[in-house]
Structure formats: structure tokens, C-alpha cells
Amino acid sequence: MFAYKPKPQPEHKPKHIPKPLLCLPQHLSSLDQIKQTHARIIVLGLTRHGKLLAHLLASLALSHSPPPLPYSLAVFRSFDFPSVFATNNLIRCFTRSDSPRQSLALYSSLLLRKFAAKPNNHTFTFVLQACAKALAGSEGAQVHAHVVKLGFGGDVFIRNALISFYYGCFGLECSRRVFDEYVRVRDLVTWNTMLACFVRDGQIGAAEKMFDEMPERDVVSWSTMLTGYVQNGCLEEALECFWGVRETGLRPNEAILVSVLSASAQLGLLEHGKLVHSLVDSMNFPITASLGTSLIDMYAKCGCIEQSKLLFDNMPRKDIWAWNVMISGLAMHGLAKEALKLFEKFIDKGFSPANVTFVGVLNACSRAGLVREGRHYFKLMTENYGIQAEMEHYGCMVDLLSRAGFVDEAVELIENMKISPDPVLWATLLGACKIHGHIELGEKIGNKLIQLDPNHGGHYVQLSSVYAKARKWEEVIRVRRLMSERNTNKAIGWSLIEAQGKVHKFVAGDKDHERVTEIYKMLELIGTLVAKTGYSPNISSVLHDIGEEEKETMIREHSERLAIAFGLLVTGVGDCIRVVKNLRVCVDCHEVTKIISKVFEREIIVRDGSRFHHFKEGKCSCRDFW
Template identity: 65%
Template sequence: MLANKINHLLSLCKQISSSQPISHSRPLRYLPPRPSLSQIKQAHAYIIVSGVFGYVRFMGHILAYLSLSSSIPLDYCSTIFHTMSFPSVFTFNNMIRCLAKGNSPYDSIALYSSLQRRCLKPNKHTFTFVLQACSKALAINEGVQLHTHVIKLGFGDDLFIRNALIHLYCTCSRVECSKRVFEEHVLCRDVVTWNSMLAAMMRDGQINVAEQMFGKLLEKDVISWSTMIKGYVQNGLLEQGLVCFKEMRVRGIRPNEAIFVTVILASAQLGLLGHGQFVHSTIESLNFPISIPIGTALIDMYAKCGCIEKSISLFNDMPRKDSWTWNVMICGLASHGHAKKALALFQNFTSEGFCPTNITFIGVLNACSRAGLVCEGREYFKLMVDKYGIQPEMEHYGCMVDLFARRGLIDEAFQLIETMTTPPDPVLWATLLGACKIYGLVETGEKIGNKLIQLDPAHDGHYVQLAGIYAKARKWEDVVRVRRLMIERNTNKVAGWSLIENHGLHRFVAGDREHERSSDIYEMLQTIGMRIAEAGYSPNVSPVLHDIEEEEKENAIKVHSERLAIAFGILVTEVDDCIRIVKNLRICEDCHEVIKIVSKVFQREIVVRDGSRFHHFKEGKCSCLDYW
């Protein structure tokens, strides 16, 4: 066995010597800047077999090369390090760096202690590497001790060490400490310093401070812009993130993959197609490669902006897909009511050798729920548990309860909830409450509604749902009682709004008269009202939770936010253009019927993304088949 190993080492040496002449005194001289692990081992073999003078010094360089590897073989590094009786500071530093980059950051910190016990004096590189280890291990106590060593040994004004300290404090959520380090030496900063502080401020929610710092930063690199864009989006300021992206493009900065993915996801969350199309066109104009993360984000964006056909096209054109890509497409199809396509795609997904996850089954069960496929829903729920061993989570139960509730199978929904190993969350009960409203189950709805109010007294939706059940049953005293309870508990109904994009964003609320074209919009509403009445429209005033005259109820419904948005859309778009609306709440029954008739009378395609799903209105029909 030993002879075989020696022969293998000799063969490796011959490979090196035959490919390029290596100086006996400089055996590492001809290695590339970032050699592969195989090349490093060949050089190591040459050093061992040829008995090169200065073995310890060369081993330090071997460790230096290993520390640059993308995947560091820590066992191999440790073996090299422990062969040396008296490793130098240089060797210690490189071993500390290897451990810091690997999965053993605490071992890196321990090795620093070992260096001190040997009475070796750490240098600036030592602190840079060991502080990186502290950041990775979130070892704030050890990091603070190292900070004192930095000051004691006179390295307090070293730029790289200061950057490592700022990064440590930021990572460990000690923002004020990082701020103090940042402000100590005003002249000792580079773009890395500023970027670390920008990230810290954004992570801490100090948006204004980050904006001020960003304004002062003279040399902004792509990381600076990425930090601001990502910070805006993570703090829910989606539109500001997109504005920042556009400003970055005006200044000629080429985005990286992380920026593209972030702004695509922001566009998806907003549901505004124009923003997403701008990002997509930027990717194409720069000939930026459509990686799996970017392709997946684009599929998700188009699905959430109502362009499911574009999502399907992108999905089909992607040469490589991962499981997340498939999951996004399955969930997208489900949200648009394409249940059979979603289920067929799931079959292809498993045929391709992918293993479903909990997210996959959320999409599959949601598809069944949207289309009322009760039998299929039961089968897939059983398949998820029995074949793939995935324990149902609240979202899976939610899909099944929704499926049963929509089909009026209230008892089966109750039975499923009773089998849950964890207590049902308010969303499940709210789903059942909605079904009670649809099927007029006043007593059951009253019980669930009161239970929900006890579980989650601050949530306005529960009161509104319960009041809606009473209103449908014309129990106006109970409606008044529930609304009074809302007021007493400071729980007001969330105002519904609708967004439409046309040379900017236009937001409407019910009865809105703030828009600059308000008079034109209301004139168009009158026109719409006359045309749909001629087509046989009759108002459904059940959503109005007030005991008022029928005429007043009809007038209240006429000015719902989505109707104002559609009236504006008809005014400002071409006849062949699709009108796209984003709504924060579930569309009411009457508005749903009105938009169906509008799509037929005005021969317009209208897509509404409400709080529940997508509705594609065309030629008097909706993709949800009146089942939402």
C-alpha cells in the first residue's frame, strides 16, 4: 500500500515536470494565481518527494493557496498544519483563514489563542482573518476581545481591520458599535467601509440615515447600489427600490444578478407589469445571461402581474430549471385558475426526477382548491403524506379547508381541522367563516365569527365577515352591534384600493374624487352604468353593510375602487390594450359581475389581481368561473 502511494506521488511529480520546468528552489513558482486542488496536491507531492529545502515555508504557501479554494478541504489543511512543529505567523494566518472560510469558524478563533500561547505576535492579516471568523460564528464576545487586542497592538487605523470590525458589529446587530468604529477615523474609509455601513443601516430599518450616507458616498460601486435597492425592498419600500434601480441605470452602472433578481421580485410583489417589463428589457439590452435565479424570478413576476402566458413561454424556453423554477410555475398556474395545467406540470415535474417539496404541494393543492377539484385534492393530500413523507403545514390545511368550504363541505372541513396536530390558525377559521357567508349558514358563521374575534381581536376582517353574514340575513341590529364592537376596540375596516399603471401609478379608493381626471372618470362611470344596464345588469347590494335604502346601496357600490380604476383604464388605454388592475381586498360579487359585463359590452380584456386570486375577464366570462 505504501509503495503504491509513493509511486502515485512520483507519477504526479512526473506530470508536473513534463508539463513545465519547475525550479528546484521555487517549486510553487509556476502555479496559477488560483490553482485547483489537484494542482496544489501535485505541487505538494513534488515538494515531499524531491526533498526541497525550506519545507515549512512552502507549506505555509500551500495553505495560502488552499485558503483561496471555493471548497476548502479542512482535513487536508489540518494535516499539513500539524506536520509542522514550529509554524510561522504566516502559516498560522493561512490556517486561520482556511478555518474561517470553512464550517469551523470557532476553530479559527481557537487557533488564534494557540498562536498567542506560542508567544507569536499577530500581524494585521491575523486580525482580518480571525475577525471574519467571529462574524461568521456571530461570536460577538470574542470579537470585542479581539478589538481590544487590535487597539493594544496598534492596528486601530488599518483599513482592512476596521472594515472587518464594522462587518462584525453589523453582522451581530451592534449597529451603534459599528457606527462608532466608522466615525473614529473619517479618512480611513473606502467603498467597502461605506457599503458595510449602508447595509447595517438598512438592516436596522434606519432608511433615512442610509439615504444620507448614500448621498455622501462619492464613488458608488455596484455593491453600493445593490445594498440600497435590496434595503428598500426588504423594508417594504418596493417603489423606492425600483426608482433607485432606474437611477442606477441612468448613471450607467451595470447591474449584477442579485440586483436583477431583487427588482424583479419587487415588481412581482407590486403586481405592476410596466416595472417588470422595464427590468426584463434592461436584461435583454445588456445581453445579460438568463440564469436560473433570473429566469425563475421573471416567470414569477409575469405570473403575479397577470401575464401567465408569458410565464409559460419563459418556462418552456429555459434550457435549465431547478425545482424552484417548477414550483413557481405550478403555483403561478394555480393562482390563475389553470388547475389542470398545474396538475399536468406536476406530473412532468416528478417524471423529470425532481422530488416535490412542501411548496410544490401548496401549489398543487391550491390548484385543486381554485377549481373545486375535491377528489383530486384528497388524493394529492394523501400522496404528499404517504408517498413523500411531507407533514402537512398550515398552508396545506388551508388549501384543503378552502377546497371543502367552497364546495359547501363544511362538516368535512371541520373534521380535517380536528385531525390537525397543531392548533388551527385564525386563517383557517376565517376561511370557514367566508364559506358560511356564501352558503348563508348564519348560526355556524356566528359561532366561528365570535371565536375568531376572541382569537384575533385586532383583525378587522373577522368583524367585517361576521357583519357580512348578518347583513346577508338582513339582521341589521347584529350588523350594528359588530360594527360598534369594531369601534370600541379601535379596529377599523381596511380601506379597499385599486391600482392601475399608466405613465405612473394611479390609486383609487371607493368614492374617490381626488384624481386629476375625476370628472372624466365619473362621466365614464355613467356611460358604463347605462351600457351594462342595457345588457341586463341588475345590482347585487349584499356587500353593503348598512341598513339603508336600496338606491343608496346601489350608489355606494357604483363607486367601488375597482370600478373607478376600470373607468380610468377605458379612458387612457387603446381599445386593443388589456386593462390591468391590482386590488388589495377580495373583489365583491357585484363588481365581479359588472366587470364581466363590461368586458363583453366594451370588448375589452380586463385582468384583476385581488386579495384572493387572478381574474381574467373576457367576452363576458371570468377565468375563475365565478368560483373564488
């Protein structure tokens, strides 16, 4: 608990203070600089100047990283009679620390008149921030009562702090009541604070409405809205929001750039991501660890793993997240050996792996079928680093073991988990049952999944595919009928391709594109040239009991085929074609794409729901293991 007992000191005449020491907060940002200045103050015999020491505390409160509390307290205790300015800055130091509740003890001392100073509007702002951070709801409500009692209820800075406090401790409704209470006591920060509350609560529609109602907007307003779109999966809206920022002429901040790069990465829009990168360069924007990591992630998820590696190698300072993103990027592209080598280098550099680090490592093993290595790193994670396996780690191991044929071991792993297995794990195992022909186990797991989540269409489809492979058409019809009765639909597959400054989206059998006639003519040409290589359609992914010719037509019009056909039409000879697909590519499309890459002498990069496939000269980077 904080305690301060001022000791009476004899009167003295203050010495002259050198001008450079009068503006400490503006000039000092690191703890080392502050300590050097403090040492100079001591050498010059200025330790009795309350104003100077108060500015030193302000420097500590505004420093880049939270200052050590013992040091801040030592500075504060050197005061004869601390001013409210000094006290406020110590409150700010407490607020930024891991002990924000100590701010309340110091505030209580002010109320008990242990100091000559009395709280002012800034005091309440900082104390409410501490209450929000400490989730001290009861204490914060009492502080609010003090605010009203002492006549600060209409102070805009305090009201802004109240909005944040009430959202953090009591929820959106309470913060909205504070926002609505004083309609005329609002500034831009008030609107931005309330906007951020809507975004954090996931209420994007309400956030959009408030954004439109704002009397003015700054870069923080746009940043909040764009970040909200990305966090809530509204990726296309995020891109539109970014162009809105550009149209206003505002200089984007780091949060905007990181968010729009994330949206580009998730959508796989390389050209858009490259444009953002060029803007970063043209603005001479500093490549921080966060921005650099976002660029690495964007290029990796857009298929340019070599560019990711180049950026990573040239980063002057790499934090753990940069290493994690690079390891995961290599894994995503099937470069398992490189990913594991990078992980070992990461350890040699003295970094401690986090749970997400091992997700990337185990994912690398899974993508390449490295069973021995996967077992080793899973054991290393739990036994050497004491990291408790989470659902994603189990998911990687179940995928690795089951696809490699160790289905029984995968089942045993799930049954011995320390946490309740996610339906995704059983779904992964069900997919392996189809691959390896474990019909009886697949039937058992499929029915279990349908019981666990009867509204998930994918479970019905997977069970149908197990029956279809066994040519049990009556069972396929039964599962399909059950799916229909429960109004459960299969997730619609789509493929995106970025071309001519636009994003083009295709679904299977799509006839809505403006160049549909040319696309289907190209499909015919592809079919003719591919047939000459001796290709025979693999129609096992078609689960309907229909004729062979109808099945071949359905496969030929899969979304990625349409996207590739369009890509051949609109890109230059020899150019790489990049496609993003939301579902895992089927066996037949995978085989056909390999042939297309050889016949048309094109590199085709497909990011499906599982990984990247680099098709070139009739081969795929996954080596037909996906």
C-alpha cells in the same frame, strides 16, 4: 478540534516554478480545476514549495463553492512551516465551511506560537468573520481585545469586520459604536457595512439618512438600499431607487435586478418589469438561476403566465426555486392541472420537494376546488416526504375544504392541528360560513376572532357580512358600532393600473384623478351597455342598511371599476387591460367585469388579493370559483 504538528524537514533547493502556477487564485475557480493543478504540482515534484501550496490554499478559499475541509487540511499539513498567508487562507476555508469554529482553534495555535508565523491584519479579519458566522460572541470579543493589544485597532479592514461581527452577535447598537469610534478610519466598505446593518435591522429611515450622508456610493450601496426597501415593503421607494441607480450610470448588479423585479412583481407593474428585462438583455447580463427565477416570478405576478412558461422552458439550468415559482405561478392563475402536472415532472426529474413546493401544489388545488387531489397531496407531503405541515399548508387546505362546502372537515382539521392555528385560518373559515350560510358557526368564529385580535378591522367586516347576508341588520349595526368604539377601520381597497408611463391608483368613489370627469362618463356608458345584457346588480357586499339605489351607486364606484373605466379610455382598441387590486374582488364587480370584457371586446386581467382573474368574451378563468 484542529491540531497541527509541523515535522522538521531537511533543507532542499526549490525547483523552478512554471509561470502559469504562480497566479492560482486568479485562474482557478472550481474544485476540479484546483485538484488538476494540484496533481500537476505533484507530478512536477513541486510539493515542497510553500509559496505555491499557499497559493493553492488561496484558490480553495476563493473557489465558487466551499471546499471540502479534509482536502484543505491535507494541503495545509503538507507544509514544513506554514506562512501566515497559508494559515490565513485555511482560516478562510474554515470560515466558509459548516465548521467556522475551527478557525478559532487555528487562530489559537497561532497565538500559542505553534507556527513561526504571527497573526496579521488579514488574520483578524477572517477570524472575526468566522466568529460572526458561528455566533461566537464571547470569542469574538476576545479577538477584539487582541486586535487592540497588538496595535491593529485602527486598521480599516478589521474595523469593517468588527462592525459585521458586533451586529451579528450583539445587535445594531454595538456595531454603531464601532462605526462611530474611529471617524477617520472609514472607507466605502465601512459605510456599506453599516448601511447593511441598518437595513437588516429594518431601520429604513436610519438607512436612508446614512445613505444620504455617504461621501461616495458604489453599486453595493445602491443594491443594499434597494434590497432594504423591497424586504420592508417599501416597493414604490424601491422603484425610485432603481431609477437613481440608472441616473448614476452604474451598471446594476444581480442583487439590484432581482430586487427591482421583485418590487415590480409585487406591485403588478408589467411595463416596469418588461423594461428591466430589456435592460438585462441590452447589457448581455447572464441569466443566472436567481435572475431567471425572478423574471419568471415577475411575469407570473404581472399576469403574463405564458411568458413565464416560455422563460421557464428556455432556462438552461433550473434549480428547485425556479420549479417552485413556476408551480406557484400556474396555481395563481388557476391553471391547477398544469401546476400538478409540472409537480409530477419535478418529481420525475429527481428533485426533492420542499415545504414551499407543497404550498404551491395545495394552492393550485384550492384555487380550482380540487378537493380529492388536495387531500392526496397533503397526505403525500406528510407521510411520503416527512414534511411537517406549516400554517400555509393548513391555510390552503382550510380554504379548499371550506369553500368547497366541507366546512365541518375544515373545522376538524383546524382543531387537530399540531401547531396553534393562526387567526387567518379562522378568518378563512368565517368567509366560507358567509358563502354557505352557516350563520351560527360564523357568529361563533367571528366573535372568537374579535377576541383574538380586537384591532383587526377585517374580522368585524367579515362578521358584519355574515349578519348582513342573514339580513340581521341590528347585529350589523352592533358590530359596526363596536368597530367604531375601538377605533378599528376597514382596510381601504385600492386598484392600480399602469398606463402612459405612470401608475394610477384608485380607491372607491375616487374623485381626485385628473381625468375624473371622463372616467365617470365612461362609467355611465359601461352601466348603460351592461344593463342592456340583462344584468341586475348584486348588492350583497354592501353591509350598510341603506336604500337599494345608494347601494348600487357604492358598488358602481368600486376601485376596480374606476381603474377599468380609465383603462378603456387610455388603451388602444383591443388592448388588454391589467388591474391590480389589494382586496378580493366582490361578486358584483366580478360579474360586471365579465360583461365588460364581452361588450367592449377586451381581455381584462385582474390580480386581486387572492388570485388572477382572466376575463375574456364574458367568461373568467376562475369559473366563478374564487
